[in-house]
Amino acid sequence: xxxxxxxxxxxxxxxxxxxxxxxxxxxxxxxxxxxxxxxxxxxxxxxxxxxxxxxxxxxxxxxxxxxxxxxxxxxxxxxxxxxxxxxxxxxxxxxxxxxxxxxxxxxxxxxxxxxxxxxxxxxxxxxxxxxxxxxxxxxxxxxxxxxxxxxxxxxxxxxxxxxxxxxxxxxxxxxxxxxxxxxxxxxxxxxxxxxxxxxxxxxxxxxxxxxxxxxxxxxxxxxxxxxxxxxxxxxxxxxxxxxxxxxxxxxxxxxxxxxxxxxxxxxxxxxxxxxxxxxxxxxxxxxxxxxxxxxxxxxxxxxxxxxxxxxxxxxxxxxxxxxxxxxxxxxxxxxxxxxxxxxx
Ligand code: P6P
Numbered sequence: 001x002x003x004x005x006x007x008x009x010x011x012x013x014x015x016x017x018x019x020x021x022x023x024x025x026x027x028x029x030x031x032x033x034x035x036x037x038x039x040x041x042x043x044x045x046x047x048x049x050x051x052x053x054x055x056x057x058x059x060x061x062x063x064x065x066x067x068x069x070x071x072x073x074x075x076x077x078x079x080x081x082x083x084x085x086x087x088x089x090x091x092x093x094x095x096x097x098x099x100x101x102x103x104x105x106x107x108x109x110x111x112x113x114x115x116x117x118x119x120x121x122x123x124x125x126x127x128x129x130x131x132x133x134x135x136x137x138x139x140x141x142x143x144x145x146x147x148x149x150x151x152x153x154x155x156x157x158x159x160x161x162x163x164x165x166x167x168x169x170x171x172x173x174x175x176x177x178x179x180x181x182x183x184x185x186x187x188x189x190x191x192x193x194x195x196x197x198x199x200x201x202x203x204x205x206x207x208x209x210x211x212x213x214x215x216x217x218x219x220x221x222x223x224x225x226x227x228x229x230x231x232x233x234x235x236x237x238x239x240x241x242x243x244x245x246x247x248x249x250x251x252x253x254x255x256x257x258x259x260x261x262x263x264x265x266x267x268x269x270x271x272x273x274x275x276x277x278x279x280x281x282x283x284x285x286x287x288x289x290x291x292x293x294x295x296x297x298x299x300x301x302x303x304x305x306x307x308x309x310x311x312x313x314x315x316x317x318x319x320x321x322x323x324x325x326x327x328x329x330x331x332x333x334x335x336x337x338x339x340x341x342x343x344x
Pocket of ligand 1: 253
């Protein structure tokens, strides 16, 4: 039978995978996850339209307040957060949420139905790039709640290791809008066809390429790094170093864009710990853990330098961690350089 000219939609792809899951486990799919992912896609389409209009509408410029991170909040951030909260509340599949833009857990009040999932998201990461037309993104992580559906969710539904995630992914608003997700059975990319308003399968079973030819780090922070981090970055820059020398530098300053490039072409992204505080900048719940889940499913790995990101038990919604993510061999080389330093 000739291959259909109609692309594979997100819904169709989830149903195919759920049938495969049902054959593997004998569990009959409820269709809840498929509906939830479609609602995330709807939110992504709405935000994509606004992001692409941002240069025209009076939506640029600072909204005049700072978020829980102490960062100036752009109007698109506020819009993106509101879009996700409202659409997920109405979905009937979410019992509790966490957002980079909101200090406390976000509930699902009546008349909405608290469903079986707990979702943490960064509604619009890379917001400092919004008004200079650089790619930005949404990052989401999905846990299956422990409590029964119909009852309010609890923070404990969110504060769980990334290894327990039911699904994770991101939407990148760039030259095209792509949704990339995994449920633990491979990483799949869908590109938005704005003419029909559908995300169509464009990258099935994404695997991070073998060669790690790029390093991605803000070298303006070199003076704040530990000696081991400074040594690692010098190593990967040096053409004669082995293994993994001679890498080229690429740094966009938008986590989703830097991560997506490395996922597609191979590379290592570092936002290392500050030597003085031992702390990182990026957030565990809705940046590091979901991207670590995606990276692992694509053959990569993510670490703080000391431990696997997916093994970490979050101690708060907005906990910050160092993040080293990308090709497994490069991340493990970083871990060895850190452990060599701490063992001296
Ligand atoms: P720096 C954007 O504000 C962000 O949270 C990530 O998207 C990005 O990777 C990082 O901060 C960039 O931080 O300190 O290099 O500007």
